[in-house]
Amino acid sequence: MRSRGAAALALAAAAFGGCADPGPKPAGPPVVIASKSFTESVILGEIAADIVRGTGLAVEHRRQLGGTKVVWRALETGAVDVYADYTGTLYEEILRDETPHRTLDELDAALARRGLARTAPLGFDNGYALAMTDARAEALGVRRISDLAAHPDLRLVFSNEVMDRRDGWPGLRARYALPQVARGMDHDLAYRALDAGAADVMDIYATDAEIRAHHLRVLEDDRGYFPSYAALFVYRAGLAGRTPSPVPALRRLEGRFTAPGMIALNARAKLDHVPESEVAVDFLRQTHMEVSLPSALAPPKESAVATIGRHAVEHTTMVLLSLLAAIAVGVPLGVVAARRPRVGRVVVGAAGLLQTVPSIALLVLLIPLVGIGTPPALVALFLYGLLPIVRNTHTGLVGIPEPLRDSARALGLRPGARLRLVELPLALPAIVAGVKTSAVIAVGTATIGALVGAGGFGQPILTGIRLDDFSLILQGAVPAAVMALALEWIFDTAERRVVPRGLRKQRGT
Amino acid sequence: MELELADVTKRFGPGVAIDRISLTFPAGRTTALLGPSGCGKSTLLRLLIALVEPDQGQVLVDSKPLSSYPIEPLRRRMGYVIQDGGLFPHLTAAENATLMARHLGWDGARVAARLDELRALTRFPADALRRYPTELSGGQIQRVAMMRALFLDPEALLLDEPLGALDPLVRAELRDDLRGIFRAFGKTVVVVTHDVGEAAHLADLVVLMREGRVVQQGPYATLASAPADPFVTAFLATGTAVPGASRPLETGR
Numbered sequence: 001m002r003s004r005g006a007a008a009l010a011l012a013a014a015a016f017g018g019c020a021d022p023g024p025k026p027a028g029p030p031v032v033i034a035s036k037s038f039t040e041s042v043i044l045g046e047i048a049a050d051i052v053r054g055t056g057l058a059v060e061h062r063r064q065l066g067g068t069k070v071v072w073r074a075l076e077t078g079a080v081d082v083y084a085d086y087t088g089t090l091y092e093e094i095l096r097d098e099t100p101h102r103t104l105d106e107l108d109a110a111l112a113r114r115g116l117a118r119t120a121p122l123g124f125d126n127g128y129a130l131a132m133t134d135a136r137a138e139a140l141g142v143r144r145i146s147d148l149a150a151h152p153d154l155r156l157v158f159s160n161e162v163m164d165r166r167d168g169w170p171g172l173r174a175r176y177a178l179p180q181v182a183r184g185m186d187h188d189l190a191y192r193a194l195d196a197g198a199a200d201v202m203d204i205y206a207t208d209a210e211i212r213a214h215h216l217r218v219l220e221d222d223r224g225y226f227p228s229y230a231a232l233f234v235y236r237a238g239l240a241g242r243t244p245s246p247v248p249a250l251r252r253l254e255g256r257f258t259a260p261g262m263i264a265l266n267a268r269a270k271l272d273h274v275p276e277s278e279v280a281v282d283f284l285r286q287t288h289m290e291v292s293l294p295s296a297l298a299p300p301k302e303s304a305v306a307t308i309g310r311h312a313v314e315h316t317t318m319v320l321l322s323l324l325a326a327i328a329v330g331v332p333l334g335v336v337a338a339r340r341p342r343v344g345r346v347v348v349g350a351a352g353l354l355q356t357v358p359s360i361a362l363l364v365l366l367i368p369l370v371g372i373g374t375p376p377a378l379v380a381l382f383l384y385g386l387l388p389i390v391r392n393t394h395t396g397l398v399g400i401p402e403p404l405r406d407s408a409r410a411l412g413l414r415p416g417a418r419l420r421l422v423e424l425p426l427a428l429p430a431i432v433a434g435v436k437t438s439a440v441i442a443v444g445t446a447t448i449g450a451l452v453g454a455g456g457f458g459q460p461i462l463t464g465i466r467l468d469d470f471s472l473i474l475q476g477a478v479p480a481a482v483m484a485l486a487l488e489w490i491f492d493t494a495e496r497r498v499v500p501r502g503l504r505k506q507r508g509t
Numbered sequence: 510m511e512l513e514l515a516d517v518t519k520r521f522g523p524g525v526a527i528d529r530i531s532l533t534f535p536a537g538r539t540t541a542l543l544g545p546s547g548c549g550k551s552t553l554l555r556l557l558i559a560l561v562e563p564d565q566g567q568v569l570v571d572s573k574p575l576s577s578y579p580i581e582p583l584r585r586r587m588g589y590v591i592q593d594g595g596l597f598p599h600l601t602a603a604e605n606a607t608l609m610a611r612h613l614g615w616d617g618a619r620v621a622a623r624l625d626e627l628r629a630l631t632r633f634p635a636d637a638l639r640r641y642p643t644e645l646s647g648g649q650i651q652r653v654a655m656m657r658a659l660f661l662d663p664e665a666l667l668l669d670e671p672l673g674a675l676d677p678l679v680r681a682e683l684r685d686d687l688r689g690i691f692r693a694f695g696k697t698v699v700v701v702t703h704d705v706g707e708a709a710h711l712a713d714l715v716v717l718m719r720e721g722r723v724v725q726q727g728p729y730a731t732l733a734s735a736p737a738d739p740f741v742t743a744f745l746a747t748g749t750a751v752p753g754a755s756r757p758l759e760t761g762r
């Protein structure tokens with residue numbers, strides 16, 4: 001698994017060059033550090049990358065690789081060596097069955113079973129919390145959640161997951177005997193509601209950057225209702241055996257963070273638009289853990305045009321390779337399906353079923369098989385591209401009028417020659433239309449490649465969503481749309497060239 | 510090439526299309542399969558080139574079971590033309606006609622010479638050779654279909670309602686041309702038609718069918734003068750007046 005993941009990474013790095021590490025080339029495979037698709041995770045990943053680089057090891061940071069499931073699968077399978085997570089996430093989401101009492105001992109045992117280990121907590125907690133605007137809290141004298149009970153008129157708004165979960169609002173109300181009635185509200189709207197004085201209390205993550213921006217006060221969970229979400233690094237236990245080992249460097253970060261400190265780091269990246277790499281360097285400097293390898297710290301500056309160009313190359317590569325594979329497999333499958341109706345129903349049904357698998361689920365399933373980076377994205381795009389091609393090939397062949405079929409047989413053409421000389425040419429308009437559909441779908445779907453570190457136009461979209469940066473989202477969305485339109489135009493042109501005049505006229509009438 | 514049905518039955522679902530027919534199509538003669546629609550004459554033709562297989566009995570080619578021949582080479586020794594020509598819409602007239610010869614690797618000069626020969630025989634205009642089927646008239650389509658069927662110089666020619674889709678004027682012209690083509694061909698021809706006049710005009714022998722059975726067979730004149738069954742008389746009476754053919758019809762009445 002480990003070597004396969006490394007191979008996948010090497011392939012992705014070789015193919016795109018975008019992830020190549022700058023500076024002197026240390027020996028041995030790089031330590032692969034990953035981060036999830038939100039700012040705090042990226043900052044922690046940058047900090048970890050810098051401090052490990054300081055030991056002279058080669059490091060690769062797979063920034064915003066994906067959600068919890070993607071990154072965890074990548075760690076389990078060895079495609080990733082280190083990433084930062086939260087005890088609450090590990091207890092509640094990932095290792096639920098093995099950590100019934102939510103203790104660190106249970107956690108260590110569960111990690112050990114997978115060949116994984118962890119650092120001690122980093123010093124801050126990013127669990128659920130309740131917040132009020134500082135001014136309102138001050139006026140009412142509210143510091144703790146239990147203080148809310150004395151103010152039954154307060155308007156509480158919670159994101160829907162908190163409203164619904166048993167361990168969310170219903171449990172909280174019971175624990176603190178709160179008299180208020182809460183309403184569900186979109187998270188981003190809730191901030192505005194608090195700003196406007198339309199609501200008083202909302203749920204937040206304890207280190208949200210917005211806490212600073214909206215001048216919020218995090219209420220103390222004085223009855224310990226919310227589970228702890230202490231941040232720590234989880235890593236492949238095998239890292240300890242490397243020379244030099246990156247583990248002692250990671251452990252230097254234990255206990256070095258505070259919640260207000262983390263809020264400040266998040267706010268600098270997300271609200272002040274300071275690059276995470278810079279935020280990380282500043283943090284290390286301020287905490288006197290400065291790393292003496294400046295060349296390794298400065299990521300290569302890339303012009304906007306170069307960035308768009310790189311994403312275009314990544315995106316195009318994904319689309320074209322997966323499309324070629326889908327044609328190479330889909331057309332023969334469509335032929336088989338047309339020749340054998342019973343097989344046909346199964347094949348077309350299976351291709352349709354693939355289409356219904358959510359992309360994120362498919363990617364998570366693929367990580368243990370092909371690692372992270374371009375390979376899982378290619379496989380996913382290939383699978384999604386199959387249906388239109390298989391179905392249209394099948395439809396095109398089955399739709400050939402019986403008399404034409406008979407004529408071809410009566411001429412004495414063998415089955416293979418009939419297919420080549422008559423049936424496929426007659427089905428060509430349908431097949432080309434299917435390929436076109438697949439191509440356009442692939443351009444849109446390839447943006448999911450960013451979820452597993454394959455780059456492409458999904459990368460700026462993902463970063464833009466994470467940073468609330470609309471122009472960054474457009475930097476991915478607009479070229480992707482342009483590419484889809486261009487492909488459609490190319491296929492329309494190709495269709496005119498490829499499809500014989502006799503068939504075009506017939507289709508026109 | 511002599512074609513023969515030996516006690517052949519063919520069913521489609523509950524219906525019987527061919528009901529225990531034994532019949533010989535003598536070599537070198539033109540036989541018309543005549544009858545109302547649904548009588549099984551097209552199915553019979555399709556049995557002869559193995560587009561359908563008999564449920565019972567055997568089709569014989571030169572006295573040997575058809576099933577004992579490798580099928581593709583045998584089909585190349587026959588020509589088959591269907592009602593609307595069955596031309597491949599993605600190929601031009603010339604490409605349609607020469608498809609098999611090119612597929613079998615004939616050299617270009619031989620293909621061109623044969624095409625020229627057939628174009629003259631079928632009276633197909635040279636400037637229409639590069640047109641696609643959608644750009645051809647109904648009569649032209651049938652002529653291309655004839656060229657295609659005749660290209661490899663087959664030993665038998667099977668035609669399923671070759672004039673069925675044409676308007677009357679074109680029909681009369683092509684019918685006369687077909688007669689010339691059959692004469693020049695000089696080999697076994699089986700032509701399916703529901704038109705008495707066509708059968709009388711084109712064929713040496715007429716096989717009148719009804720509901721999957723042969724009612725009477727023989728030269729047209731015999732059917733007209735000595736009908737075996739009132740159906741024969743009744744069906745021949747539906748025929749369009751054809752010079753030379755109409756007279757026996759009238760005397761039969």
